[in-house]
Amino acid sequence: MPKYxxxxxxxxxxxxxxxxxxxxxxxxxxxxxYSRDSTIFKYRPDVVVRPENAAQVSEIxxxxxxxxxPVTPRGSGTSAAGLPLPVYGGILLxxxxxxxxxxxxxxxxxxxxxxxxxxxxxxxxxxxxxxxxPPDPASSPICTIGGMVNTNASGxxxxxxxxxxxxxxxxxxxxxxxxxxxxxSKTLKxxxxxxxxxxxxxxxxxxxxxxxxxxxVVPLPESVGTAIFIFDSVDKLVRAATKxxxxxxxxxMLEFMDRRTTSASFDYAGIKDVxxxxxxxxxxxxxxxxxxxxxxxxxxxxxxxxxEFVDKTLDLEYRENLIKARKAALPALSRLRPSTAMExxxxxxxxxxxxxxxxxxxxxxxGVEGFxxxxxxxxxxxxxxxxxxxxxxxxEQRKALFKAIDILYQDIVLPLGGSVTAxxxxxxxxxxxxxxxxxxxxxxxxxxxxxxxxxxxxxxxKGKGGPLSIEEVSS
Amino acid sequence: MPKYxxxxxxxxxxxxxxxxxxxxxxxxxxxxxYSRDSTIFKYRPDVVVRPENAAQVSEIxxxxxxxxxPVTPRGSGTSAAGLPLPVYGGILLxxxxxxxxxxxxxxxxxxxxxxxxxxxxxxxxxxxxxxxxPPDPASSPICTIGGMVNTNASGxxxxxxxxxxxxxxxxxxxxxxxxxxxxxSKTLKxxxxxxxxxxxxxxxxxxxxxxxxxxxVVPLPESVGTAIFIFDSVDKLVRAATKxxxxxxxxxMLEFMDRRTTSASFDYAGIKDVxxxxxxxxxxxxxxxxxxxxxxxxxxxxxxxxxEFVDKTLDLEYRENLIKARKAALPALSRLRPSTAMExxxxxxxxxxxxxxxxxxxxxxxGVEGFxxxxxxxxxxxxxxxxxxxxxxxxEQRKALFKAIDILYQDIVLPLGGSVTAxxxxxxxxxxxxxxxxxxxxxxxxxxxxxxxxxxxxxxxKGKGGPLSIEEVSS
Numbered sequence: 049m050p051k052y053x054x055x056x057x058x059x060x061x062x063x064x065x066x067x068x069x070x071x072x073x074x075x076x077x078x079x080x081x082y083s084r085d086s087t088i089f090k091y092r093p094d095v096v097v098r099p100e101n102a103a104q105v106s107e108i109x110x111x112x113x114x115x116x117x118p119v120t121p122r123g124s125g126t127s128a129a130g131l132p133l134p135v136y137g138g139i140l141l142x143x144x145x146x147x148x149x150x151x152x153x154x155x156x157x158x159x160x161x162x163x164x165x166x167x168x169x170x171x172x173x174x175x176x177x178x179x180x181x182p183p184d185p186a187s188s189p190i191c192t193i194g195g196m197v198n199t200n201a202s203g204x205x206x207x208x209x210x211x212x213x214x215x216x217x218x219x220x221x222x223x224x225x226x227x228x229x230x231x232x233s234k235t236l237k238x239x240x241x242x243x244x245x246x247x248x249x250x251x252x253x254x255x256x257x258x259x260x261x262x263x264x265v266v267p268l269p270e271s272v273g274t275a276i277f278i279f280d281s282v283d284k285l286v287r288a289a290t291k292x293x294x295x296x297x298x299x300x301m302l303e304f305m306d307r308r309t310t311s312a313s314f315d316y317a318g319i320k321d322v323x324x325x326x327x328x329x330x331x332x333x334x335x336x337x338x339x340x341x342x343x344x345x346x347x348x349x350x351x352x353x354x355x356e357f358v359d360k361t362l363d364l365e366y367r368e369n370l371i372k373a374r375k376a377a378l379p380a381l382s383r384l385r386p387s388t389a390m391e392x393x394x395x396x397x398x399x400x401x402x403x404x405x406x407x408x409x410x411x412x413x414x415g416v417e418g419f420x421x422x423x424x425x426x427x428x429x430x431x432x433x434x435x436x437x438x439x440x441x442x443x444e445q446r447k448a449l450f451k452a453i454d455i456l457y458q459d460i461v462l463p464l465g466g467s468v469t470a471x472x473x474x475x476x477x478x479x480x481x482x483x484x485x486x487x488x489x490x491x492x493x494x495x496x497x498x499x500x501x502x503x504x505x506x507x508x509x510k511g512k513g514g515p516l517s518i519e520e521v522s523s
Numbered sequence: 524m525p526k527y528x529x530x531x532x533x534x535x536x537x538x539x540x541x542x543x544x545x546x547x548x549x550x551x552x553x554x555x556x557y558s559r560d561s562t563i564f565k566y567r568p569d570v571v572v573r574p575e576n577a578a579q580v581s582e583i584x585x586x587x588x589x590x591x592x593p594v595t596p597r598g599s600g601t602s603a604a605g606l607p608l609p610v611y612g613g614i615l616l617x618x619x620x621x622x623x624x625x626x627x628x629x630x631x632x633x634x635x636x637x638x639x640x641x642x643x644x645x646x647x648x649x650x651x652x653x654x655x656x657p658p659d660p661a662s663s664p665i666c667t668i669g670g671m672v673n674t675n676a677s678g679x680x681x682x683x684x685x686x687x688x689x690x691x692x693x694x695x696x697x698x699x700x701x702x703x704x705x706x707x708s709k710t711l712k713x714x715x716x717x718x719x720x721x722x723x724x725x726x727x728x729x730x731x732x733x734x735x736x737x738x739x740v741v742p743l744p745e746s747v748g749t750a751i752f753i754f755d756s757v758d759k760l761v762r763a764a765t766k767x768x769x770x771x772x773x774x775x776m777l778e779f780m781d782r783r784t785t786s787a788s789f790d791y792a793g794i795k796d797v798x799x800x801x802x803x804x805x806x807x808x809x810x811x812x813x814x815x816x817x818x819x820x821x822x823x824x825x826x827x828x829x830x831e832f833v834d835k836t837l838d839l840e841y842r843e844n845l846i847k848a849r850k851a852a853l854p855a856l857s858r859l860r861p862s863t864a865m866e867x868x869x870x871x872x873x874x875x876x877x878x879x880x881x882x883x884x885x886x887x888x889x890g891v892e893g894f895x896x897x898x899x900x901x902x903x904x905x906x907x908x909x910x911x912x913x914x915x916x917x918x919e920q921r922k923a924l925f926k927a928i929d930i931l932y933q934d935i936v937l938p939l940g941g942s943v944t945a946x947x948x949x950x951x952x953x954x955x956x957x958x959x960x961x962x963x964x965x966x967x968x969x970x971x972x973x974x975x976x977x978x979x980x981x982x983x984x985k986g987k988g989g990p991l992s993i994e995e996v997s998s
Contacts, residue, residue, distance in 0.1 A: 241960075
């Protein structure tokens with residue numbers, strides 16, 4: 049198989065013909081901006097193209113497929129897994145111009161949106177009708193629906209509402225050969241096709257380019273109430289959270305931050321009246337009559353694990369601030385050191401205390417000056433985000449990161465029966481662990497990638513069907 | 524491509540070696556029993572085999588794949604779409620011996636079951652822990668988890684809880700070539716593989732044979748309460764249901780039966796104190812404090828559409844009886860005439876009144892003596908089950924059925940933007956409508972079927988990747 053084709057001037061001309069010259073850029077400063085996401089990796093595209101509809105995406109893919117030019121779709125670039133980074137250069141498909149909400153129809157419980165629509169923007173519009181799209185990643189103020197679909201994003205409310213895939217009813221997708229297809233149904237329930245919809249959901253742009261999304265929307269909870277707890281150990285915190293879960297209560301959020309992350313996040317969000325320590329945030333969405341008695345109940349349950357601080361509130365502003373602090377975990381930690389690497393894993397809920405304790409010890413065991421850790425995550429799902437803080441410019445610290453990640457996934461997560469990514473995706477960061485977690489299907493996934501994308505042009509070098517690219521296959 | 528191989532005596536011997544002779548049968552009376560499901564179709568297998576584990580299934584598939592013998596997996600045979608009928612004969616794989624609940628672990632919110640476990644049996648066991656597996660088809664007392672996975676079954680509680688696919692965390696599947704694979708993760712949240720899990724969910728036994736299932740289980744609602752209404756028109760009933768939905772209330776069940784179905788079902792279930800008419804059942808699962816005020820609220824909402832009868836109850840026995848009456852719709856209608864054909868469709872919720880009125884008129888328009896209709900379904904999802912009652916032995920009535928089905932799907936459901944199956948699957952009944960609903964992906968699905976099953980041995984002649992079989996390809 050030949051290697052990837054280079055982007056030539058003739059290609060630029062063709063791309064300009066397809067989308068208009070103002071939607072194509074090869075300016076170095078712009079290419080540089082597109083070479084980063086939330087990871088420490090950098091890969092520069094050869095050209096950035098901003099399509100406005102599926103027909104344009106189709107034309108672009110036909111050209112790219114013909115000449116074997118890599119195509120990497122990108123939303124807001126918030127990925128913590130290197131997903132939108134063009135490892136082999138080629139065309140960066142910036143989907144953010146496709147940002148129209150085409151339909152909100154709450155009577156039929158559906159919203160039809162272009163992939164560049166920002167999550168919170170959609171939810172602001174839906175709120176007018178008393179409805180919402182529940183998945184709620186920390187990056188919701190900027191992340192796009194297209195990115196959420198391609199990662200099967202989840203975030204804070206997944207424990208109660210499930211991940212993005214539970215809400216995708218219908219997709220418009222452009223295949224590698226330029227063919228535009230529609231999957232699923234705009235009705236609320238259908239089993240009339242193979243579940244192609246969910247095959248594209250979470251496929252990290254490696255099987256097709258999503259150009260339109262039909263989302264199921266649901267009514268907002270009538271009332272919300274929030275309880276917070278500070279524990280002196282992660283162990284107690286997890287035990288309290290487990291007791292809440294087993295009591296039959298299903299909070300909307302059951303979130304935790306370790307001592308270091310809590311301190312950084314409270315500082316970031318300006319929260320002064322809560323003492324620092326291991327922080328548990330419990331948010332309830334219920335019928336009005338149920339909220340207060342339920343808050344009493346969760347406080348009583350959690351008190352059995354002797355928290356150092358307890359508070360509960362029905363005040364929306366205070367609640368917003370607490371949630372904002374939790375969502376600020378990553379930017380807050382990133383103020384501690386020049387670099388951050390946010391990891392992502394799930395373990396069975398009963399293994400959380402053991403996993404958390406082992407994770408806590410990673411920097412200590414590595415013993416590299418300046419290399420530290422904050423841990424936080426969605427405790428109701430068993431999902432932690434150990435986040436290493438360091439300086440990527442220091443060789444020793446950079447090396448420590450890759451050692452730390454190996455320890456995390458290979459020595460802690462997988463032996464405990466966990467998964468190497470809960471919501472951020474495989475991407476670059478975790479590509480080497482796919483075969484370890486999925487020994488029986490890694491070959492099948494690679495074949496499936498080739499079934500959809502025989503020339504391996506779609507987001508090559510990462511994801512679940514790889515690390516697979518023409519360069520690797522050719523070498 | 525050669526046609527399917529015949530099952531020879533030498534194959535029977537090999538199958539007996541694999542599973543033991545007592546688990547293999549070619550007795551005509553037994554083969555006859557396996558030639559039916561809930562449809563009017565009949566197709567006899569050549570041999571019935573009852574495997575006990577994945578290793579045996581793997582050996583069987585290797586033999587079948589080598590000699591191109593069709594293999595059709597079957598659970599309890601409750602399919603209303605012909606799914607477990609061996610259209611091209613061959614091996615009937617009766618999975619009902621694989622009926623062990625291998626693990627219930629509510630702390631980790633997972634149950635691991637073999638595919639022959641019956642839905643209600645699992646839920647009885649889970650109830651001891653205060654947990655459940657929400658999907659609730661009317662056939663729940665007999666249908667198997669394997670069948671539910673292969674159809675992506677849903678039923679009464681889908682409006683609130685979603686279909687089976689939302690609960691499948693992990694699968695063990697035997698591929699056509701005998702390879703045993705594991706998909707997904709036993710944790711609650713994972714995006715570390717392509718969503719192979721959901722590709723098998725709803726694939727109707729056409730991509731692989733499911734031999735083990737890891738299910739997410741969730742806490743039972745604290746309290747339940749039920750309201751029922753009788754309306755003099757389906758139109759008013761649907762408007763009332765729509766108002767409930769738009770109010771932000773999400774019932775566990777929002778079920779309807781038309782006048783004829785109500786009459787048959789009440790008779791069947793011995794309900795005498797509710798007048799007959801168009802029946803709306805609304806079941807709430809909520810925190811204890813919220814149930815009564817919420818029942819008041821839904822009654823007040825529905826009263827605005829002038830029901831002829833209203834009742835509400837917290838009494839569990841009365842509630843059970845009402846739900847039993849609703850679940851008895853099909854057996855009750857089947858007492859009216861010798862044959863029933865239960866269809867399955869979804870339309871956008873706002874199109875339900877129009878669809879229901881048009882469906883009602885089908886038998887009238889056909890004007891065939893003895894050919895009638897009962898309609899019922901999951902109104903909260905826009906899912907109706909128009910059920911034709913007739914006598915399949917009468918040529919004219921049998922012809923009327925196929926005309927009626929064409930009218931239903933081609934003239935009513937698809938033009939209204941609906942889907943030809945919400946939960947029962949494509950199977951035999953709806954195979955001809957797949958290309959109409961999914962013109963852009965029908966070719967892709969056929970290729971995908973061949974990708975997984977190159978010799979087309981798995982449940983051939985139906986499903987989403989077909990109607991595709993060697994016989995068709997060869998002819």
